[in-house]
Amino acid sequence: MLFLHVPALPSQTCLTHRITPTPPRKACSCLTRSRGYPGNLICNHSTHRYFWKASVGARVIFEFIEDIVKMALIVACLYFVLGEAARRMQPAWSEPIGKHRLITLWVLILAVSAIKLTEDVIGGESGPIDRAILLFIHGHVPRALNGFFEAVTSTGASWVLLPLATGISIALLWARRRFESLLVAASVLSAAMVIYFVKMVVGRARPALWDSEWYWGSSFPSGHTLAVAAFATAVALCVSRIRPAAGTLALSLAIAWITLVGISRLVLGVHWPTDVLVAACIGAFLPLAMSVVH
Numbered sequence: 001m002l003f004l005h006v007p008a009l010p011s012q013t014c015l016t017h018r019i020t021p022t023p024p025r026k027a028c029s030c031l032t033r034s035r036g037y038p039g040n041l042i043c044n045h046s047t048h049r050y051f052w053k054a055s056v057g058a059r060v061i062f063e064f065i066e067d068i069v070k071m072a073l074i075v076a077c078l079y080f081v082l083g084e085a086a087r088r089m090q091p092a093w094s095e096p097i098g099k100h101r102l103i104t105l106w107v108l109i110l111a112v113s114a115i116k117l118t119e120d121v122i123g124g125e126s127g128p129i130d131r132a133i134l135l136f137i138h139g140h141v142p143r144a145l146n147g148f149f150e151a152v153t154s155t156g157a158s159w160v161l162l163p164l165a166t167g168i169s170i171a172l173l174w175a176r177r178r179f180e181s182l183l184v185a186a187s188v189l190s191a192a193m194v195i196y197f198v199k200m201v202v203g204r205a206r207p208a209l210w211d212s213e214w215y216w217g218s219s220f221p222s223g224h225t226l227a228v229a230a231f232a233t234a235v236a237l238c239v240s241r242i243r244p245a246a247g248t249l250a251l252s253l254a255i256a257w258i259t260l261v262g263i264s265r266l267v268l269g270v271h272w273p274t275d276v277l278v279a280a281c282i283g284a285f286l287p288l289a290m291s292v293v294h
Helices: 056-088 091-099 101-123 127-140 143-154 158-174 178-202 223-242 244-267 273-292
Strands: 002-006 041-044 049-054
Touching: 056 101, 101 178, 101 273, 127 244, 127 273, 143 244, 158 178, 158 223, 178 223, 178 273, 223 244, 223 273, 244 273
Parallel strands: none
Antiparallel strands: 002 049, 041 049
């Protein structure tokens, strides 16, 4: 609920305060109809002040817009500072940053988004929204599609991605595409290290809203989504470098694959939505950041 503060008059003390010796920490649900205040006010017993009651939907929309504006300002400032720092202290970096302006901008957007979402997860702010989205998906996706999503989620398993990445890296190296080969290998390996490290540090519990298959490790972030995002983005970058005409198609297929794997983790009930979003951001960030410096 969103509360807009309204100063309390000395004579407008909530009746509950005269009865309860130790006021609760959270806002109570008692309606106040004191002199000079309408009936849609509630009393916060922790501060003895009155607040306007607004809808939860309005709060979510307001906070979302506020976060978007803040993140946009942060990205713009970081982009400007990075460009100036590269121009003055490391002139050699100015050329690749200027050459890959769009990629550099996406790197900053993904990094800021991942940090913001991780902050919300650690602070427990994303819990109610995560739960609502997951229950909505569970209630609206037909059970007949579970087999399809199980097949989709298996494409992000290590026993699929590691051999695939190894084969593509060797093929690129054989074709004398050393940077592309290194990009694919480094993206997948760094993704695996990030998955293991973050899961150990955060230790978020997996959803238990309905019976689902058991998976190793904590919920945050989604390992399948992160690994697929890193691999698919790296391959799309390689295709765009080798055959620029096919770059748009490769990027579209990569986005579709990442999206399907992320949705499959939610449909199967093994991850929270923020687990998937952060994983997609980090996974795409890794190869994009590596490609900027080349």
